[in-house]
Amino acid sequence: MSSKYYGSRGSGAPAWYLQRVSGVALFVVAIGHYILMHYHLDSGHTYDAVLARMQNPLYKALQISFVVLGLYHGLSGTWNIFRDYKMPAWLSWTILGLIYLAGITFVSLGIATILSF
Amino acid sequence: MSSNYPPAGWAKVLLAYHKFSGSWAWALHRVTGLVLTGYIMLHIFALMSLQKGKEAFDSEMLLFRTPMFLFLEWFLFAFLLFHALNGIRIVLVDLAEGARYHKKLYYAAVIVGLILFFGMGYIMFTQDTLHSVAAVK
Numbered sequence: 001m002s003s004k005y006y007g008s009r010g011s012g013a014p015a016w017y018l019q020r021v022s023g024v025a026l027f028v029v030a031i032g033h034y035i036l037m038h039y040h041l042d043s044g045h046t047y048d049a050v051l052a053r054m055q056n057p058l059y060k061a062l063q064i065s066f067v068v069l070g071l072y073h074g075l076s077g078t079w080n081i082f083r084d085y086k087m088p089a090w091l092s093w094t095i096l097g098l099i100y101l102a103g104i105t106f107v108s109l110g111i112a113t114i115l116s117f
Numbered sequence: 118m119s120s121n122y123p124p125a126g127w128a129k130v131l132l133a134y135h136k137f138s139g140s141w142a143w144a145l146h147r148v149t150g151l152v153l154t155g156y157i158m159l160h161i162f163a164l165m166s167l168q169k170g171k172e173a174f175d176s177e178m179l180l181f182r183t184p185m186f187l188f189l190e191w192f193l194f195a196f197l198l199f200h201a202l203n204g205i206r207i208v209l210v211d212l213a214e215g216a217r218y219h220k221k222l223y224y225a226a227v228i229v230g231l232i233l234f235f236g237m238g239y240i241m242f243t244q245d246t247l248h249s250v251a252a253v254k
Contacts, residue, residue, distance in 0.1 A: 020211060023204045030201065045178040047171040067161065074154030081147055102158065110161040116168045 015076060022073040029066050036062070054117035067110035075103045138223040142203050149200040156193060191241055195234050202226035 036059070053059045079099050082092070166173045180186065206222040209215030215222055 020208050024208060027201050027204065030197065045182060047167070047174040050167060050174070051171075067157075070157045071154075074150065074157055077147075077150045078154055081151070106158050106161050109165060113161070113165055113167050 015080075019073065019076055019080070022069050022076075026066075026069050026073055029062065029069060032062060033066055051117065054114070060114050060117070063114045064111055067114070068107060071103050071107055071110075075099045138220050142206065142223050142226075145199055146203050146207070149196040152196050153200055156196075187241055191234075191238055194237050195230070198230040198233055199226070202230050 036053075079096060082095050087095075163177070166177045181190075203223070203226050206215065206219065206226055209222060210219050
């Protein structure tokens with residue numbers, strides 16, 4: 001079996017299911033994000049507007065959930081695409097490593113920005 | 118006929134492939150997903166200027182108020198729309214009875230997506246937003 005080239009010997013079913021769950025959650029969060037952040041050009045594009053909004057912990061929670069869910073769903077999907085191609089083990093592990101690195105880096109950067117208010 | 122299968126080379130494989138609505142949905146879902154993943158990272162990176170204070174952020178945001186960026190953001194919305202609406206289709210196919218009507222779902226997603234895309238274009242490019250752009254310049 002070619003499973004030795006992949007990151008896991010598991011069936012992938014939990015990841016498959018989580019991709020659907022996080023996708024549905026993102027559908028809801030993205031609508032909220034669009035309405036709250038981009039209702040008007042000024043609402044998401046001036047420092048004062050952002051500062052005022054960020055006083056509300058619910059906004060922070062929405063932003064953090066968007067960052068975490070979006071990156072999880074996106075990077076998990078990216079890995080999903082790579083998994084369709086047969087690759088030497090070193091390449092497969094390198095790509096998986098880069099995906100994890102990108103996830104950790106951008107979740108940290110996003111949360112650092114949100115919590116700086 | 119069958120002796121030609123599989124055709125040699127990826128280009129021939131691509132050309133021999135039957136492109137039904139499900140194939141389009143599959144390919145477009147991947148392309149839009151990769152673009153959106155790249156965008157969310159770019160988005161997080163760009164918003165790091167919020168940590169540097171009002172002047173840094175407001176001067177950066179001037180760039181995103183230009184008509185060219187408004188146009189790019191409109192097409193970002195198109196990518197998001199396709200991915201979100203086709204994502205609902207995937208969930209219905211996988212977790213409900215969507216496999217029985219997945220082609221109808223695809224065409225419904227395209228039609229609803231086009232309506233929302235042009236609706237968003239109308240909102241983005243009507244006088245209110247353009248006035249804001251002009252005011253900043």
